[in-house]
Amino acid sequence: MTTLLSVENLKTHFYSAGRTVRALDGVSLQIEEGGAFGLVGETGCGKSVTALSVMRLIPMPPGRIVGGEVRFKGRNLLALSEEAMRSVRGKEISMIFQEPMTSLNPVFRIGDQMAEVIMLHQGLRKPQALERAVEMLEKVHIPDAPRVIRQFPHQLSGGMRQRVMIAMELSCRPSLLIADEPTTALDVTIQAQILRLIKEMRKEFHTSILLITHDLGVVAELCERVAVMYAGSIVEEASVEEIFAQPKHPYTQGLWGAIPHVDEEKEILSVIPGTVPDLSNPPPGCKFHPRCSFRFDPCDRISPSLAEISPGHGVSCFLYDGGRSNG
Amino acid sequence: MGEPLLQVKGLKKYFPLLKAWRQERVVVRAVDGVDFSVEKGETLGLVGESGCGKTTVGRLILKLIEPTEGEIFFEGTNLTPLGKKEIHPMRRHFQIIFQDPFASLNPRMTVSEIVGRPMEIHGLIEGKERDRKVSELLESVGLSKDHLGRYPHEFSGGQRQRIGIARALATQPKLIVADEPTSALDVSVQAQILNLMKHLQKAFGLTYLFISHNIGVIRHISDRVGVMYLGKVVELAGKKTLFQSPAHPYTRALLAAVPTVDPKKKREEIILEGDVPSAIRPPSGCRFHTRCRYVMPRCREEEPLFHQIEKDRWVACHLF
Numbered sequence: 289m290t291t292l293l294s295v296e297n298l299k300t301h302f303y304s305a306g307r308t309v310r311a312l313d314g315v316s317l318q319i320e321e322g323g324a325f326g327l328v329g330e331t332g333c334g335k336s337v338t339a340l341s342v343m344r345l346i347p348m349p350p351g352r353i354v355g356g357e358v359r360f361k362g363r364n365l366l367a368l369s370e371e372a373m374r375s376v377r378g379k380e381i382s383m384i385f386q387e388p389m390t391s392l393n394p395v396f397r398i399g400d401q402m403a404e405v406i407m408l409h410q411g412l413r414k415p416q417a418l419e420r421a422v423e424m425l426e427k428v429h430i431p432d433a434p435r436v437i438r439q440f441p442h443q444l445s446g447g448m449r450q451r452v453m454i455a456m457e458l459s460c461r462p463s464l465l466i467a468d469e470p471t472t473a474l475d476v477t478i479q480a481q482i483l484r485l486i487k488e489m490r491k492e493f494h495t496s497i498l499l500i501t502h503d504l505g506v507v508a509e510l511c512e513r514v515a516v517m518y519a520g521s522i523v524e525e526a527s528v529e530e531i532f533a534q535p536k537h538p539y540t541q542g543l544w545g546a547i548p549h550v551d552e553e554k555e556i557l558s559v560i561p562g563t564v565p566d567l568s569n570p571p572p573g574c575k576f577h578p579r580c581s582f583r584f585d586p587c588d589r590i591s592p593s594l595a596e597i598s599p600g601h602g603v604s605c606f607l608y609d610g611g612r613s614n615g
Numbered sequence: 616m617g618e619p620l621l622q623v624k625g626l627k628k629y630f631p632l633l634k635a636w637r638q639e640r641v642v643v644r645a646v647d648g649v650d651f652s653v654e655k656g657e658t659l660g661l662v663g664e665s666g667c668g669k670t671t672v673g674r675l676i677l678k679l680i681e682p683t684e685g686e687i688f689f690e691g692t693n694l695t696p697l698g699k700k701e702i703h704p705m706r707r708h709f710q711i712i713f714q715d716p717f718a719s720l721n722p723r724m725t726v727s728e729i730v731g732r733p734m735e736i737h738g739l740i741e742g743k744e745r746d747r748k749v750s751e752l753l754e755s756v757g758l759s760k761d762h763l764g765r766y767p768h769e770f771s772g773g774q775r776q777r778i779g780i781a782r783a784l785a786t787q788p789k790l791i792v793a794d795e796p797t798s799a800l801d802v803s804v805q806a807q808i809l810n811l812m813k814h815l816q817k818a819f820g821l822t823y824l825f826i827s828h829n830i831g832v833i834r835h836i837s838d839r840v841g842v843m844y845l846g847k848v849v850e851l852a853g854k855k856t857l858f859q860s861p862a863h864p865y866t867r868a869l870l871a872a873v874p875t876v877d878p879k880k881k882r883e884e885i886i887l888e889g890d891v892p893s894a895i896r897p898p899s900g901c902r903f904h905t906r907c908r909y910v911m912p913r914c915r916e917e918e919p920l921f922h923q924i925e926k927d928r929w930v931a932c933h934l935f
Contacts, residue, residue, distance in 0.1 A: 557809055560806075
């Protein structure tokens with residue numbers, strides 16, 4: 289397997305009111321060709337900023353990518369010109385967002401919006417582009433596609449709009465699809481339809497997936513590998529089977545325990561005390577230490593680095609790596 | 616078990632849509648014939664997808680909106696015919712916790728005013744007592760008296776929801792309708808709020824009607840669960856019964872649709888096709904027949920009755 293996307297020590301900061309918010313504080317991850325990688329965490333942990341940084345869509349100012357590398361098929365995307373980057377976006381890496389209503393333009397017909405992307409990246413003429421749009425809509429199981437391309441986004445339901453988005457994003461056969469909370473705005477039965485569709489499309493187009501979500505169930509359904517983010521860093525990374533069976537990082541364990549499951553009964557949910565730190569003034573050492581019930585000597589002084597504790601299972605915690613650090 | 620704390624009979628709410636000239640009058644059948652009761656001290660969970668009418672049921676029970684048809688009994692008193700003045704003294708017995716902790720607190724009132732106001736309105740406190748009483752309430756929800764003079768924007772989402780809970784508790788209610796109280800919160804904060812609500816239920820002997828679309832949350836908090844689809848309750852059962860052996864085809868599909876965290880645990884795969892039909896023109900017969908895998912000719916014509924099939928299970932389906 290070859291690595292499709294490799295993010296190395298990525299740092300994205302936001303500057304506002306004289307403060308520096310370290311939204312990403314050295315994030316590294318690898319996605320294999322054809323793989324599906326899940327990035328999970330709570331509000332503000334930096335999972336969406338990671339996606340936007342990879343796409344170079346961070347609003348600047350106030351944001352800036354201050355360090356690191358994003359290597360995609362061997363090229364460092366951060367070093368590309370804006371023009372070259374534009375041909376990567378949509379064509380080689382595309383992105384679907386949480387709210388399909390706000391990511392579709394309300395005043396253009398579905399077909400026109402889809403055709404625009406196809407014409408731009410594939411150099412087709414409008415009639416052929418529209419034909420291709422219909423073909424793609426049929427692939428995502430939209431009934432009566434020739435009629436739907438003449439409709440406006442508000443005439444479709446939420447699930448249908450997300451199907452349109454997926455059809456649009458896959459129409460240029462990108463190698464990587466970034467899905468940022470693709471089913472969060474949808475009801476569970478519709479979510480199940482969309483997840484099934486993403487799986488199908490993955491098989492058909494051999495697209496790799498970077499899935500960003502707060503819903504661990506969705507990750508388990510779709511991905512092979514998972515990384516858990518906390519306060520701008522990845523604290524644990526492993527295969528889906530391993531991380532759910534044996535979560536190692538105290539934050540991961542706390543997060544797992546906090547979820548009320550459909551399959552099992554718990555009298556009391558485990559609670560992580562305290563709140564997420566302010567990223568403009570993060571605690572020294574491990575950023576989770578003020579909330580961690582296992583903290584000991586080095587935790588408030590040195591920040592741990594992600595270390596492999598078993599093949600393919602990385603944890604950033606002194607409980608496991610015997611005190612290795614990145615200073 | 617004596618008389619239920621709350622009983623709802625044949626409850627309906629139709630919302631009229633704006634009528635175009637010379638066109639037929641059109642209504643949305645948000646709630647279309649719902650029956651259930653809530654016993655003292657229990658938590659009844661209402662679960663369903665967007666637009667199924669669960670929030671409307673909550674609002675009807677609190678008399679925030681008037682039903683089109685049907686009756687609501689609270690401790691045996693029929694609330695339906697009561698006017699605004701007559702209902703007012705009873706309101707202290709049923710309170711609500713809202714979904715959005717940002718929109719449901721007045722940004723220009725201090726915590727002390729927000730939590731103290733319901734007590735003043737119902738004449739439960741006098742003059743200087745307020746701060747003491749409010750402090751007690753804040754402590755019971757995990758805040759402190761240092762927060763009295765602060766404004767909502769100074770708090771995080773989870774803390775605001777605690778303020779909302781303290782406000783609901785201020786009048787010492789018997790019933791609390793909680794409408795998606797944790798849907799705007801992260802899982803770790805959600806866990807705190809759910810634990811708090813369970814604790815308060817024991818401490819104050821509260822009864823909850825807990826409305827949510829999150830099936831995991833419903834399972835965690837409820838004693839009994841009602842599943843709604845297109846304005847109707849399709850199945851109502853004890854929690855164990857419902858989750859171990861869901862009966863109604865919609866309940867089964869709904870539970871199967873929740874992605875499980877354990878990748879090894881494979882459940883029955885049922886994926887419903889299509890979208891929920893419109894509540895303006897709901898399907899004839901059983902409303903679920905357009906998406907049901909067990910549909911029979913009878914389902915298209917005859918509406919199934921909501922009836923008891925086991926000791927603690929009611930279902931509206933022709934299969935049973």
